[in-house]
Amino acid sequence: MPKFLVLYKWTLDEQDIKVKSDDLSLDASRAKGKISDFDRNAIEEAAAIVEKQGGSVEALSYGTPTVKQSLKDVLSRGVDKAYWIGDASAETADAAVTAKVLAAAIRKIGPYDFILTGEGSSDQFNQQTAPRLAALLGLPCLSFVHKLEVDGAKASVARKLADCTELATVTGPAVISVLSDINKPRIPGLKQVLGAAKKPSEEIALGSLGLAAEDLQPKASRRSVKGFVMTRKNVIYKDAPADAVAKLVSSLAGEGLI
């Protein structure tokens, strides 16, 4: 019976983040939290496999103290138990720090046969957490997975690469990062939502993981985040078609586009 751990990130729902028109800064004051999109696929994949063939799914997240708000949602998605590390350091953590924290937590609560996570997070999409974590734990890492079959301790995966599909097998323990087309995450039903309230969750204090201060010091720091706006010229030629086309062509040529 495979033992899964799914790593997820509690991100802001980008749908409610606004770009201010004056300085392109982001206004996230109305944005609510959500489980990062691809991580939701990872949770679904593990839950669906366990529902079909048995086993267990636990989940783990490292985030700011607001990560606690994610428990109800994650536990209503077929997860048996959720662990969370809520610490202000997550605000500035880079992928290296995140991987170190998660690795330390997994050493404490593990071992697991398969550690699943999304290919990248909805906000940063660094795509680094899975490979870094695998390196720290000394495990194989399979990324870009869009098909997963588990048979005991063995997993067969299809990896979706730029212009081909790679089939691979791995014997756990292993780290696997999944793409969004691997499945369609469930919308939890009422009983699953109510059942979530009765499932266990456990806080892991960052201080209990034996990490040194330098482990929590990000080497890459974010200077700013700004909205991206495509500036358009908004030129409309209203002349007779022949003239308008001629003007359009000369305009495009003038820009060096044709």
Next chain:
Amino acid sequence: MSDDTFDAIVVGAGPAGSACAYTLAKEGRSVLLLDRGNSAGAKNVSGGRLYTYALELVEPGLYERAPLQRKIVREQIMLMNDRGATTVDYFDPGFGEAVPQSYSVIRAALDEWFAGEAEAQGAMVAPGVVVDGLIEENGRIVGIRTGEDEMRADVVVAADGVNSLLGQKAGLFPDVKASAVGVGVKETIELPDELISARFGVKEGEGAARVAIGCTEGISGGGFLYTNKGSISLGIVFNPEQAGRQTRHIQDIFQDYKMHPAIHALIEGGTSVEYGAHLVPEKGYHGIPKQLSRDGFVVVGDAAQFGINTGLIIRGMDLAIVSGLAAAKAIIAAKQPADVGTLYRQQLEELLLIANQQAYQNFHGIFEISRIFREYPALANDAMQFLFRVDGKKPKPMLKGLLDIVKRNVSFGKLLGDGWKIYRHI
């Protein structure tokens, strides 16, 4: 209580549903509060005003915790024609002494807060759940269905809004009739908070509520405006039957309203950040279904068509909260689910909801006078123009001038008839 049985399941986490769940949970009852939005209030577009007394009835001081916008100190009514507007402005900074009488609210924030309060009292809150139907056994409603799940309760409280599908499924009333509702369209327009205070002549934290008549192209209906923190809620409510017979689109009529010089000056420079449309109960007392309950089932709030529109004041949320409270009190007092319906009626009487509805029961008839929405606002503005005009020419005698203006807009026969009709309905 077994795992799947609650004392009450409340469907809809608006003010009615949350007031009901809050009160039940506080009394230690097991209650499940469901909402189809991903969070309570997520599906709501009401931009409006909450009369504080209703929250005070639920629990004194509760309003102090609520995410309220501005305390309303200016009550304004604006009569518009296409060139200008005559506005009556009643300023009363002390309205409601110790507890301010009313606040503008943004329902998305208010509903989420209120559902959270109910949860803190011990109610089980499950957003993102669409209730598909009711479970009926031996003529009793015993629970709800959602997807593949069933959940049972002694009483199901339908707080599912003006177009209450559960009330219809329970057989209490038929589908909503176009004549019984208004369609509201609304935009939220963001502006700097200080600018709003300056434009409306209010202090920080204080605000204005305005109704506008004469902005609906003669369709029965009117405009509204509420000042919030950093935004203005602006919209019109209109009769859908009459609007359907119009050649002009409602969005164009709304656009004209926004661009009217008397409104545009208030919203200029703002950014529209939200828009939406919703139905509102319009018939007042006569719109309330004869039957508000069945064995194991009650309807509250908009679902029960509670609403008051006098032309000057528009009430819905306060009545919703009071009715939710009434249902909770009835459920608490009932020895068996079959008693809830009668006790609910009694509570609606005791909490004076019915008395409030009855006091304005015939007002709806006034809005059948079509001239209220075009000719009379025009008359008021013509009269004002006449009274304030100074151009060096020989002025008409005052009385004759005014009578001419009346005649130009409406015949004396109609004026008398309408006056009599209004007198009768008040």
